[in-house]
Amino acid sequence: MPYSTRTMQPADWPLLRHFKATEFQHPEKMGFQFMVLLDRMREQAGVPFRITSSYRTPAHNKAVGGAKDSAHTDDICEAVDISPANSQHAYEIMRAAFLCGFERIGMYANGSFHFDVTGDRRPNRVLWHVVGNPA
Numbered sequence: 001m002p003y004s005t006r007t008m009q010p011a012d013w014p015l016l017r018h019f020k021a022t023e024f025q026h027p028e029k030m031g032f033q034f035m036v037l038l039d040r041m042r043e044q045a046g047v048p049f050r051i052t053s054s055y056r057t058p059a060h061n062k063a064v065g066g067a068k069d070s071a072h073t074d075d076i077c078e079a080v081d082i083s084p085a086n087s088q089h090a091y092e093i094m095r096a097a098f099l100c101g102f103e104r105i106g107m108y109a110n111g112s113f114h115f116d117v118t119g120d121r122r123p124n125r126v127l128w129h130v131v132g133n134p135a
Helices: 010-015 032-045 058-063 087-100
Strands: 050-053 079-083 104-108 113-116 126-130
Touching: 010 032, 032 087, 087 113
Parallel strands: 104 126
Antiparallel strands: 050 079, 079 113, 104 113
């Protein structure tokens, strides 16, 4: 069963302290419970997050070289890529991810991260490193 039971609605965005709908390519596709967790992670980290990827259409995912079964393409999206401002922020973001219970984490050579909560349908408790560009 997915972590989120529904997608974000316009009335939900003001409930979050650290994110606005405009930071996401398709805010209407983001999972509600996932966004609450991501907001908690941002609070715990105490540093800004720059969202570089969230929901992607299958065509967009293919165009950017995303994984065939990318969590970014799920109907209720529970995945984001985040680009930290510096290595200290990267540390705080990773620490907060573990404290908040994220169990699917990717690290890219350019310093950005992937976080998702799709362990019910993909391998869980994984930390991976991708040498190429993030999709």
